[in-house]
Amino acid sequence: MSKIRVGFGFDVHQLKDGHPFIMGGVKLEHTSGAYGHSDADVLLHAICDALLGAANLRDIGYHFSNKDERWRGISSLILLQHVVELLKEKNWQIGNIDAMICLEAPKINPHIPAMKVHIAQAAGISEEDISIKATTNEQMGFIGREEGVVAYAVCLIERD
Ligand SMILES: Nc1ccn([C@@H]2O[C@H](COP(=O)(O)O)[C@@H](O)[C@H]2O)c(=O)n1
Ligand SMILES: C[C@@]1(CO)OP(=O)(O)OP(=O)(O)OC[C@H]1O
16 A cells, blocks of 8 residues: 655744845745845745655754754755655655745746756656745745745655
């Protein structure tokens, strides 16, 4: 009998003026960008945590410590590839991924097709199995003040 598991991931990063803004492997043109130890790709981090959670394989910080110089400035597409390898070692296949980005600006919608291409390539799945959505926080709280960006992701994984 085949097994399916769901996973949930969340991530948040500070936004800093003049910092590059990488989201879903795409460089966004904006006055500020996400700050972190890696490239701070909040969407990919939420997806990594959803996948790791579904497979009961701890979390992104466990596998990629922010004290480890190997991961400084690294593209999170590479981290996603590592995560997918960890799942493959346990015979898990990804069913689908659904993600939500909470960000006041810039607009994410025009970049979603390119993000799907990057994620599909890194994860070895079809773009049709990846959903990415965005919302503002209606100008409220730290997201509304453009101090930070948040992403949530859920996924389904399966194995025989
Ligand atoms: N950073 C964002 C935020 C939102 N969108 C799109 O705009 C729509 C309206 O957003 P509200 O928060 O005002 O409801 C939303 O449904 C998204 O399609 C976006 O592209 N980028
Ligand atoms: C990805 C890692 C590792 O470079 O660093 P950050 O870019 O700071 O991202 P975070 O979402 O805090 O997750 C885990 C980290 O260990």
